Each structure stands twice: as structure tokens, then as C-alpha cells.
Amino acid sequence: MQRTTFLLLLGLCFALSACHRQDPLEIAQQAITPERLAEHIQVLASDAFLGRAPASAGEMLTVNYLVEQFQALGLQPGHQGTYTQDVPLAELTVDPRSVRLEVRGPQGQLHFRYGDEAMLWTKRLAPKITLQASEVVFVGYGIVAPEYNWNDYAGVDVRGKTVLMLVNDPGYATGDSALFTGRAMTYYGRWTYKFEEAARQGAAAALLIHETGPAGYPWAVVQGSWSGPQFTLANEQQNMDRCALEGWLTYEAAQRLLRLAGRDLEQLKAAAAQPGFRALPLGLQLSAALESTVRQVQSRNVLALLPGQKQPDEVVIYTAHWDHLGVNPSLAGDSIYNGALDNATGTAGLLALAHAFTTLPEPPARSVLFLAVTAEEQGLLGSTYYATHPVFPPAKTVAVLNMDGLNVLGPMRDVTVIGYGLSDLDDYAQAAAAAQGRYLRPDPEPEKGYYYRSDHFSFARIGIPALYLDAGIDHVVHGTEWTLKRRAEYVAQHYHKPSDEYNPSWDLHGAVDDLRLLFHIGYQLANSTDFPNWREGTPFRALRDQQRNER
Template sequence: MKKTLIVLAAIILIGFQACTPDQNFEEAYNSISEEGLKPRIKTLASDEFLGRMPFTEGETKTINYLKEEFQKLGLKPGNGDSYFQEVPLVELNATVDPQMKITGGDQAFELNYWDDFVVLTRRVTDSVRLENSEIVFAGYGTIAPEYNWNDYEGLDVKGKTVMVLINDPGFGTEDKSFFKGNEMTYYGRWTYKYEEAARQGAAGIIIVHETAHASYPFEVVQGGWSGANLYLENSDNNMSRCILEGWVSMESANRMFANMGMEGYDFYEEARKPDFKSFPMNQQLSVGLKNSIKRSVSNNVIAKYEGTTRPDEVIIYSAHWDHFGIGSPVDGDSIYNGAVDNGTGVAAIIQIAEAFTKLNKATERSAVFIAVTAEEQGLLGSAHYAANPIYDPAKTVANLNADAYRPLGRVNDFSIIGYGQSELEEYAERALQRQGRYVLPDQFPEKGSFFRSDHYSFASIGIPALDGSGGTDSEANGKEWGEEQYKKYTSENYHKPSDEYTDDFNAEGIVLDAQVLFEVGYTLANESYFPKWKQGSEFKAIREKQ
């Protein structure tokens, strides 16, 4: 009996040791500190880096600084013998016709640029135009086989302009079995709608804006779809895209429906009905624009910590290094420093990289650290990597993304964007338990935030991706205070010159978040399992094909 108890005790002890991180891990984990984070955030957010805008001296300073930081840690170049991956970009600055002419229906009328519509082209050409292009209403512009939904079924849109609604049919229903209810799926994103219209052969696409469905006002659209915009340059000069892509205000859409005898038509409600059929609007539009074109090359910065037994299987850490450079002055300050967005995320992945180098025993899999460019211009750096992956996506275990960690001190909650997507969430939950913290599911799933940061680019090629950060449940000041600080940052500092580093920058919570990502990556790097997408994820089928 005594011998049996001794054997059982030994088994329990072995099991306990297997579940308890070793000293090797503990020392590396605890090396992530405010002392390591704050100087790096301060440097990245300094005026010397000129707001870290791609194509500028600020980019040169930033990417060279990151290369030097990775070199100091002894990390290998992540792209063959180079720390850089070139990202060819083209800048298009459109001058749009002042009016869009609508003919047909009961009477001809005009919509005014900026107030009523915005439009651009991704085609790299001096000018484009649609002349008397037939308008077709295509509901939500969605083909979603897993939901048995096809707004283009039986519809010929080749050479025509489709008008579609933002978000997806489930929004506003509270029915999680219908698409995902109020949680936006990828089919609800404007990016998907533009891509699908092009696949269907449409010449043009305009999306009807509505603030609740879009989760942002029309002013955001006006700002984003005007002036100079950066795009990835590709071999066909984007000629596979629709000729024109744009938006119209809801008032303008109502006017167009009224012009065909459908005044008061509740198109959002009608288009979500299972028996809805898309239809021609018996109207035509005419509008064009001229482009000024500028080409240049930006850079992703990539470094590698090499594993031992399975070095070709990698965990990718990502954070975008770019911000908005020098812009319109606010209170006399014109440098958009981007301390929180995303000096914090870049500093975090450098600290995580440093933690890997402090391991006495190397991990079995490799860890790759990518600081991507042009996130603020539409995830362009990560999208370029996804289209030109350096590491085989089928052997890329996971992507762990760090974006805009707020300096609120210790917070007890950790908000996972797009909660419910992949098994990586369980890894994060275990890491949070060690810290006495808890997971907070995405509080605003209707905003589709999962599709708005760089982890989406990795997800789009099937790689399970995790994006999370400390929430608002402040240990020292309570949740109400934390929520006030979150709102204050969003209204006063987000994408403004005032997003700066100050000496009272509290990075305690950023340390904890970085430790969570380190532990998740360390665990993955020492096991053979590949985390999976969960049932219902838009990316599950892509991974399974790999």
C-alpha cells in the first residue's frame, strides 16, 4: 500500500511538473518589464521619428531602428539574409467629378460629391469613367454558401454598377443562428463587397452608408475615400478591380428608390428576407475621376528566433510600425507620434522577442517577429505578406497580433477581438489565469473589429490569429474609471498628435499583455498541435484545405 502511494505521488508530481512552466520559462517570462518597454515606446513615439509615415524619412529611421533592435537580440534575418520585405505601394490621388448624374426612373437628377457620394478607383490609371452605367440593387452583395445565401443568384451584373448595403443580413435580428446575428461576419465588411462585385464582373459598386450598420458616421467614409490613398501595387495594376468603388449616403439611396416608384422602401429589412431577390433599378449613373499617380516601396521588418527540432513550423508575432506622419496641426502640433497606436505593440513584440532569447533551452518551433507597414492605410503591409508569405502558411501555427495597448496600469480583463473564432482563445485563457485575470469577449462584435487589424491578413490565408489587449477593469481605479479613460483616448488622442509618450506612461498592463502573448507563443512553440478555427468561423475552410 505504501509503495502504491509513493508511485501515485510520483505520478502526480510528474503530472504537476508537466503542467507547471519550468524555470527556463519563468525567467524569460519575468524579463518582460516596464524598464524594457517604456524606452522603446518613447523612442518610437519621439518627434525624431516624424510620426512613422511610410515613404518618408520617418520610415527610414523606424525600420533601421527595428532592424538594429532585432540584431542586438541576436535574432536572425527573417527574409533570407535580409531583415526587410519590400512592399511595393502606389499612391493615387483622385479628382472626382463634382456631380454624379442619375438618369432614368421618373426624372434625372444629380448627387453632389462629398455630401451625397464619394468614389475612387484602385486601378492604376490616369482616369476612369462610368457612362450611363445600369444600376442594379444587389441586397447585401453577399454570397455565403455556409448560410445558404446568394444575393447574386440569377443576376447579370457584368458591365453594370451594383448598389449594395453595408453589414450582413443578420445585423439587427439578434438571431445568432442567422449569419451571426449582430456580430459582423466578413461578408458584412466593405472590403468583401468590393471584392465580390469584381468577381461578378461589375463595372462599378456603391455601398449604401447607414451609421448603425457601418458602426461609423458618413464623415469617416468621406475622409477615407478622398485625397491621397495608398494601395498595394500588383502586376495587373489592379485592373481586376471594379472601375469605380464608392459609397452613397442613405438619403441619396432613398432618393434613388423613390425615383423608381419605391418611396419609403425599407431596403435593409427587405434585403434580409430569405426570399429576397435582387433587381435592376431602371436607372443609370455617370461619373468619372482623374488620378495623380506616385509609386514607391515601403518595408516590413522581419526577424526570426529559430527553433530546434521543427524550425520550419513558426509562430508569427505581428505589430504595425506605421502611423500618420506629419499632418494638419492640432493645437500647434503637427507630428502624429502614435505612442499608443502602435508604439506599444511594436515595443511589446520586441520585448517578447527578447524574452525568447533569454530561454536557456530553445523552443522546438520557431518564432518570427514581423513589424508591418501601412496598417493605417488598410492593412497593406500584412496583406502583402499574406499574398507573398515567406513562411509556408500550412506550417504557420498561429499569428499573435499586438495593436494599441493602452497605458491604464493593471487591468483585470483581457478583451479578445472576434471572440469565438479559434482555439487560440483557450491558450490565452490559461495564460490569463496565471495573472489572476479573465477574458472579456469582444464588447462590440457588430463593428467587425476582427477584420480591421493586421491579424486579419493572416486569418485570410487560414492561419489562426489572436488579437487581444487589456480592457477597462482597472485594478486601482475600477471599471468606470477605465471606461472613461478608454473613451477619452478615443475622442481626444486616437489618430491625433496628442497620442504621445509622457513620463507618467503606465506600462504595467502592457507588460501583462505582452506576457500573455509570450506564454501563448512559448506553449505553441513546444508542442506539435496546430490550433484550429472553431465551427462557424469564416476561415475554417481555408485552413482545412491546407
């Protein structure tokens, strides 16, 4: 009788144990915690890391920290036996005292103050840039887009001239869904494209007119982002194929310039947003000069690998950029751009995901690469370099999951997908969000062009489906209006400013939810045989179809 009772009790214990035994996937997700995340953010965003500028003492500290963390997790070096990939960069630092910018016309001349009214630089690897009496042409939005039947350079020769242009694209200005994609910015609206196109047209200088709405950020962000050392990937021509001079003018400075030509900026804006607009010579001549120190430097991407146990030659990549803007000694008071939200949070998330994957009892079928890239703030340079010098070929890269600025406001009911509707990865995100009782939504601010402003875009451009999840806006306690207000406050007060520092009052539970969701997506992809594709009609579909044929 006693033996029977004992066996019954033993069986009950085993049954209870089985009921409480957690799924390994659940255990791995639970390893992502607010405390672990906060610890990494505080280190990476500390003053000791000096704003994490590429090719600086802050880079050395950052890269060493990341390598140490990946080593401690037992992850393998991800690039030719090392944890780093050298990224050759050129560093150019404008001497503010050297900058001269003046415009002359029949009615007189104007001088523009560096920093207050104009931000100027060059991507050419030249210590001195001088322009004399370059004719100024207003080219509207500076766009050549055959698929939209749009060409702002039609009928005008701008070789050797200065082009003045608007930021964003015509659909934003009019709200007309028949123009480009309406208020949602296309890549043609990005400053990177506009400078590239101006160079293709042979312009000597290219100036953008800044407005907070269409740019997506205030003038203070332009001042902070384009002062101090600037980095570029150099080509065989030492970037002499770029415009000699690139820059921004404040809206007020542009108004003054156009009044000198007898023109009204608002009227020109209205005209530029209409189909059939033609570029307008202004009868003005621009002269400018600046001096830069030029250095050839090395920065580094950091790569850590969890090899797959069945298809190790196929990879899922998690990305985050580790860099920020460094130190600006010319600033009074706090001169360190700590970049806590942007992007110590994403880099900390990368480490948290790596830790979660290493808690699994066995690796997934496919490999998982944790890639922390450099120089995102300088135009996605680190991710661009990896995309052109990949460890895993694009045809064998399953997907890229990117993190740039995690949610610090607390749990949300929703998940924002930047570029919603572009790829099959939305289906994976939908399933993972549903498992959390959440829903997907498209970007609530498509006019800001976030899809073209972070590292996933470097991979999309070579055909690899890339998912960029942003923080939701439907806060579980405060709702949507409260969240949008807090986001706007961050952009106005802290984005690309020294005040972007770690805040102990941040609620990182929302970030943890998003990271667990990203873990779920990556885990499913790494244990499947699927190769997600872009949706029909998207600009990257043909490249992915070609990669499918290569496989």
C-alpha cells in the same frame, strides 16, 4: 565548533539564494516594463516619424528604427539574410479637385460633394476614371453567401452598373441569431468583401452607405482613412478586374439619392434584411470622374528571427503593423496622423516581446519570428504579401499572435479574445490568463467585425491558427462601464485622426500584463510539439487539416 557554524551559515546562504532565485521564464516576463514600452511608443508616434505612411520618409525612419532595435537585441535577419521583405505596392492619390459625382433621374439631378458627402477612389492603376450614365441598382447588403442561403445578386445583371449597398450584414440589422451570426459581423459584412464581390459581379462602380453603428466608426474616419495616398497590391491585370470606382456615401447623401428615385432608405434597409430580398433597379443614372496620380512603390515588412535550437524549421510568429496614415497637408493645423495607439503601441509591444525572448538563458525549441508588417491600414496588404510569400511555409507555422492597439487604460481582470472559440489557441490563452488570475471573454463589440480588420486574418485565411487578443474591459478599479465609455471616446475622438498621439497619462501596466500573457503563450508553443488547429466547423479547419497532412 567555529568550522561547523561556518558550514551551517554557508548552507543557509545557499538555501536562501535558491529560494530567491527566479525562474528564467519569470525573469524574461519581468523584462517587459511600462517604461520600455513608453519609450518605443514615444519614438514611433513622434511627429518626426511623419505618421509612418508606407513608401514615405516616415517609413524609412520607422524601418530603420525597427532594424536597429532588432540588431541590438542580437536577433538574426528574418528574410534571406536581411531584416526586410520588399512589398511591391501601387500608390494612388486622388486629386480632390478632379472628383465629380452626379446622379440623374426623371425627377431631376443631384451633385455630391467630395469629402463632405462622398469618398471616392479607384484601385485600378489608371490616371483617369470616367463613368457616364451608369444605371444604379440597390443590392441590399451586396452579399453572396451560399452557406447562409443568401444571394443579393440573384436575378439581376449588374455588369457595367453602379451597385449601392449597406455595410455589415443582415444579422446585425435584425439582431436575429438565425440570420448569419446575429449581431456579430461575418466577413460578408466587411467593406473589403463587398467591393470584391461587386467586382466579381462585373459592376462598374460600388458605393457603400455609411452608418456609424454598423460600420463601427464615424464618417470622420472614412474621410481620414480614404483621403490622401491609397495603396494596393497590383495584379497582372493592373487591377482592371476591380470596379472602376469604389466609395462611400454618407447616410444623408444616400437618403437624398433614394428620394430622387422615389424610395425610402429605412424601408429599403428593412427589406434588405429579410431572406428572399431581391436587388432593386432605381431608375437612376450615375456619372462620375476622378483623376489620380499613380506610382509603383516599394514598402517593407520587417522580420527578425530567434532560431529554435531543436526544431528551427517550425516557427511561432508575433505580428504588429508598423504603418499608419502619414500626413494630410490639406488639414488645417495638425496634419500628422501619429497613430500612437494604432499601432505604435503594438509595434512597441513587438519590440518588448523580442527583448524578453532574448533574455532567456537559451532559445526555445522552435524558432520565433517577430514580424512588423506594412500597409495594414490599406487593407492588410503587408500581412497578405507575407502570407503569399512566406519565409516559413504555412504547414510549419505553429501559430500567429497579433497585436493591434494595446491597452492604455490600466490593469484589467479580463482578456478579450477576438474570434473567441475559433481555435485551440484559446486553450493556451486560458492557461496564461489563469496564471495571472484573469479570465477570458469574447469580443464585447462583435458587430464591428474586428476579427477581419487586423493582420491575423491574413494568416487565418491560409489556414494558420491566429490569436488576436484585445484589451479587456473589466478594469480592476473602474469596472466595465467606465472602460467601454473610454473606448467609445477613443473611436469617436481619436481613431484615425491626428489626435491619436502619445499621452503621458496612459497607464501602460495593463498593456504589460497583456504582453506578458502573450509571451507566456508564445513560449509554451515554441517549446511544445503541438500544432494547434481550428475548431471543428470553422471555415479555416480544412486548410489546416491539409497542412497537417503535408507535415
